[in-house]
Every structure is written in C-alpha cells, then in structure tokens.
Amino acid sequence: MMVYIFGGRVGVHMQLNWEFMIESLPLYGAAMWLTFKLAFWGILFSLLIGLVFSVILYYKVKVVSSVILAYVELSRNTPLLVQLFFLYYGLPKVGVHLSETACAIIGLTFLGGSYMTEAFRSGIEAVGRTQIESGLSIGLSKVQLARYVILPQAFAISIPSLGANVIFLLKETSIVGAIALMDLMNVAKDLIGMYYKTAESLLLLVLAYLVMVLPLSLVLSWVERKVRYAEFGD
Amino acid sequence: MQNSGIRVLFEGSNFERLLGGLLVTIEIAFISIIIGVVLGTIMGLLRTLNSRPLKAILRLYLEAFRIIPILVWLYVVHFGFSPLLGIDIDGEVTAILVFSLWGAAEIGDIVRGGLESLPRHQLESGKALGLGTRQLYRYILIPQAVRRMLPGAINLATRMVKTTSLVVLIGVIEVVKIGQQIIELGVIKAPTASFWVYGFIFILYFLVCYPLSRLSKRAERRWQN
Structure with a gap:
C-alpha cells in the first residue's frame, strides 16, 4: 500500500518480500500465543477482582471499601508501563523477585482489576430500585437478592463495558515487551534490526x-446489540 | 541501604531532571490534544453529514486506532516512515504525529456522539426559526454539544498523558528515560535506586492524572444530565 502513497524511488525498495514474511510467521505465531496467554490470565484475574471488589463496594464494607477506592484511583491514573517497571526493576531491590511472565500478569491484573471493578459497579448501580424493593418485599434474603436479582441484571448491563475492558487489556499487552518478554513488538523490532x-x-x-x-x-458489538434488545425488547 | 536509595531522588539536580522529563511527556500530550481537538472537531462534524462514503472512511479511521494498539502505530512511524522517507524523524515528532491522529479519531467520535445525542427538536426548532446550516451549528448545536463532550474529552486527555509514557520505547528522553539514567549512574552507590525512582515516577503520573480524572467525573455529573 505504501508503495503507491510515496511512489517514485521509494517504490522500488518497498517490494514486499513474501518469502520472508512466510518464514517469519512462526515467530509471530509464538508471540501471539504469548500475548493470548498473558491476556487470558490478566483478564480472568481482573474479572474476578472486579466482581469481588464491586460487591464489597456495593455493600459499603467499612475500611475495605476505602482501600478498594484508593486502589481503583491509583490503578486508573498511572500508566501500565510504569507499573510494570516498578514490578520488574523496582521490587527486586526490596527482596521481591518475580519472573517476567508473573510481572506481566500481575501488572495487567493490577490495571484491569480497577477497570472491571468500575464496570461491574456501574452495572450494579444501574439495577432499578424497584427491582431491589420488589425482591425484598417477596422475602428474598440479602444473598438471594444479590444472586437472583441484582447480579444477573448488573452483569447484562455491564457487558458492553466489560467487553471494552477486555479489548483494552488485550491491547495493553503490547507493552509487556518493555520487560524483556518476547512479544509481538519485540519480534517485529528484532526482525527489523536483524534483517532490515x-x-x-x-x-x-x-x-x-x-x-x-x-x-x-x-463479537462485542454483536453482543452489545443483543443486550440492548434484551433491555428494551420483550 | 534503603535510605541511600531514596536519597538518590534528591541528589544533585535529579529531582528537577525527573520533573523536566515529566514535562516532556505532558508537552507531547498537550500539543497532541490541541491538534486532535482541531482535526477531531472537523471529523466529528463531517461524520454527522449525510455522506455514506465519508462516514465509512472516518469510521474506518477511528477503528484503526481502536483495534491496533498505539504502541504499534508508534513503531510503524518510528521504524517504518523514517527509512521510507529517507529522513530521520525525531522521536518527539513521531509521538506528536501519532498522538494527534489518535486524538483526532477519538475527539471526532466524541463530537459526533455529542451532536447526535442532542434532541431532534433543538435542530427542528432552529430550522423553524429559519436558521441556515451554518447558523444552526454555530448557535444551537455546538454550544450544547460542547457541554456533553467535555467529560469525554478530559477523559481522553488523561488517557493520553498515561499513554505518553510509551514514548520512551521509541527513544524519547522523558521521565522514565531520565529515571533509567539516574538508576544506571547510581548503580554502585545506591543499588536500591530503581525501587524509589520508579515508585516516584508512579506517584508523579498519579499526581498529574488524578486531578484530570476527578475533573472529568465532576463535569460528567454536572453536565451530562
């Protein structure tokens, strides 16, 4: 594509070497697999943290809620790169040694946990008061109310933002190359450096x-449409 | 041991240097947001017009930034464009280019969303008064849309400041790079420096982004209802 944009002399140099591209596919495949694994664990742990923390916030558990709110602000207002550098280069100096993979997963979870907490929380808050009051009036206990009334509806409401967070975290994995993991970014960089x-x-x-x-x-935009239909349709 | 580590932050001009590095990232974010707002407003307006091909192209442009990570775009410009054009593009220029284009895409979406969310009767009342398209935008649509767009725009600014931390990976001398220099210099005298330096940079970013995200939340509560 760039061949035509810049034309002229450049065009000659821009002939794509298909053989080279096919030969490097396994390297990219391996890096994609690494990205996928890191993202999978990071997202899974983030979801768990988000679910637990949002319920704690909903019930306004003393002290713990304040700690969670502080964590959410810290995590959302700092870059993943700095979080990773702190985990990878900073913590060993005070005796905490983590592998690159562990750092990446912990970093992604630290970042993602707060985003998922916010997503679940806004979902829970959006469940109508009438729903909760009706539940209480037919004699549901606090746990039953959460299990059968609040969480199912909250989950449906939060799906779009949960999905957006999943994509966000998947994209954020592009930063883990900074702590020496052989991810897509580093594969590309190495190939450029070695073969030009x-x-x-x-x-x-x-x-x-x-x-x-x-x-x-x-998939996300499809699910989003379905959820919207579930909300407004019969 | 740990005392010697934290002292590194205040040795010589280290403290000022780190703040100076932070300023570089903020500057990149600031310039990009300004350019992004100008370009994005135009794109947003274009996206509300009834032109299918225009809509499709601008949508594709937005999705390119939503789907491909910013770091990849930084690499594409940094490693790809410089040799292609046969000139050496400065890291900071690369960063401003990529962030401006990203900002334009996102601001464009915010502007479009803001304009489309306005009640139809505003538009129709304006037309009924005999306002032309330009007057309609100038006096009715834009002033109201700006309020709806502000929270999203500030939010984008926060994201952009955070994302500027990536520019260290394309060789810009900013706060993280200066932190690395300080750590390397003090590797024998202050072996725990990296803990303190990265911890400090972490706090610096928080101090910049936290007020911004508070502002965005306040604007949201005040104006979005």
Missing part, C-alpha cells in the same frame, strides 16, 4: 493485532 525487513515486519505486526482484536471487537 521493515515494511514486512511492521505489516505482520499490524496484521497480528488485527487478527486478534478485530474478531473480538465484532
């Missing part, structure tokens, strides 16, 4: 993310 196949390496990099994120994004 810049256009090919970058094209594969963009395609790799496209392959991972686009289907998710399409």
Whole structure:
C-alpha cells in the first residue's frame, strides 16, 4: 500500500518480500500465543477482582471499601508501563523477585482489576430500585437478592463495558515487551534490526493485532446489540 | 541501604531532571490534544453529514486506532516512515504525529456522539426559526454539544498523558528515560535506586492524572444530565 502513497524511488525498495514474511510467521505465531496467554490470565484475574471488589463496594464494607477506592484511583491514573517497571526493576531491590511472565500478569491484573471493578459497579448501580424493593418485599434474603436479582441484571448491563475492558487489556499487552518478554513488538523490532525487513515486519505486526482484536471487537458489538434488545425488547 | 536509595531522588539536580522529563511527556500530550481537538472537531462534524462514503472512511479511521494498539502505530512511524522517507524523524515528532491522529479519531467520535445525542427538536426548532446550516451549528448545536463532550474529552486527555509514557520505547528522553539514567549512574552507590525512582515516577503520573480524572467525573455529573 505504501508503495503507491510515496511512489517514485521509494517504490522500488518497498517490494514486499513474501518469502520472508512466510518464514517469519512462526515467530509471530509464538508471540501471539504469548500475548493470548498473558491476556487470558490478566483478564480472568481482573474479572474476578472486579466482581469481588464491586460487591464489597456495593455493600459499603467499612475500611475495605476505602482501600478498594484508593486502589481503583491509583490503578486508573498511572500508566501500565510504569507499573510494570516498578514490578520488574523496582521490587527486586526490596527482596521481591518475580519472573517476567508473573510481572506481566500481575501488572495487567493490577490495571484491569480497577477497570472491571468500575464496570461491574456501574452495572450494579444501574439495577432499578424497584427491582431491589420488589425482591425484598417477596422475602428474598440479602444473598438471594444479590444472586437472583441484582447480579444477573448488573452483569447484562455491564457487558458492553466489560467487553471494552477486555479489548483494552488485550491491547495493553503490547507493552509487556518493555520487560524483556518476547512479544509481538519485540519480534517485529528484532526482525527489523536483524534483517532490515521493515515494511514486512511492521505489516505482520499490524496484521497480528488485527487478527486478534478485530474478531473480538465484532463479537462485542454483536453482543452489545443483543443486550440492548434484551433491555428494551420483550 | 534503603535510605541511600531514596536519597538518590534528591541528589544533585535529579529531582528537577525527573520533573523536566515529566514535562516532556505532558508537552507531547498537550500539543497532541490541541491538534486532535482541531482535526477531531472537523471529523466529528463531517461524520454527522449525510455522506455514506465519508462516514465509512472516518469510521474506518477511528477503528484503526481502536483495534491496533498505539504502541504499534508508534513503531510503524518510528521504524517504518523514517527509512521510507529517507529522513530521520525525531522521536518527539513521531509521538506528536501519532498522538494527534489518535486524538483526532477519538475527539471526532466524541463530537459526533455529542451532536447526535442532542434532541431532534433543538435542530427542528432552529430550522423553524429559519436558521441556515451554518447558523444552526454555530448557535444551537455546538454550544450544547460542547457541554456533553467535555467529560469525554478530559477523559481522553488523561488517557493520553498515561499513554505518553510509551514514548520512551521509541527513544524519547522523558521521565522514565531520565529515571533509567539516574538508576544506571547510581548503580554502585545506591543499588536500591530503581525501587524509589520508579515508585516516584508512579506517584508523579498519579499526581498529574488524578486531578484530570476527578475533573472529568465532576463535569460528567454536572453536565451530562
């Protein structure tokens, strides 16, 4: 594509080397698998944290709620890169040694936990008061109310923002290369450095993310439409 | 041991240097937001017009930033464009370019959302008064839409400040890079420096972003209802 944009002399150099691209596919495949694993664990733990923390916040548990609110602000207002550097380079100096993978998962969870907490919380808050009062009036206990009335509705309401967070975290994994993990970014960077196949390496990099994120994004907008239908339809 | 680590922050001009580095990231974010707002407003307005191809192109442009991580775009410009054009593009310029384009895409979406969320009767009343398209935008739609857009725009600013931390990975000398220099210099004298330096940078970012996100929440409560 860039061949035509810049034309002229550049065009000659921009001939894509397909053989090189096919040969590097396994490297990208391995990096995608790593990204997928890190994102999977990071997202799973974030969801768990978000679910637990939002319920604690909903019941306004003393002290714990304040700690959670402080965590949410800290996590949401600092960059993942700095969080990762602190975990990876800072903590060993005070005796806490973590592997690169552990750092990446902990970092993603630290970041994602707060986003998921907010998503669940706004879902819970959006459940109508009449729902809760009706539940109470037919004699449901606090636990039953949460289990059968609040959480199912809250979950449906939060699906769009939960999905957006999943995509956000998947994209954020692009930063883990900064702590020496052989992710997509580093594969591309290495290939550029070693073979000077810049256009090919970058094209594969963009395609790799496209392959991972686009289907998710399409599924999400489909689910979103379904949820909206569930809300307003019969 | 740990005392010597924290002292590194205040040795020589280290403290000022770190703040100076933070300023570099803030500057990149600030310039990009300004450019992003200008371009984004135009794009947002274009997206409310009834032109299918225009809508499709601008939507595609937005999705490119929503689907591909910003770091990838930074790499594409940094590693791809410089050799392609045969010139050396400065890291900061690369960063401002990418962040401005990203900002324009997101602001464009915020502007479109703001305009489309306005009740139809506002538009129709304006038309009934005999206002032209330009007057309609100037006096009715834009003033009301701006209020609806402000929380989202401030929120984007916070995200952008956080994301500027990535520019260290394309060789810009900013707060994280200066932190690394300080750590490397003090590697023998203050071996625990990295704990304190990264901890300090963490707090610095928080101090910049927290007021912004508070502002965004307040604007949301005040104006979105």
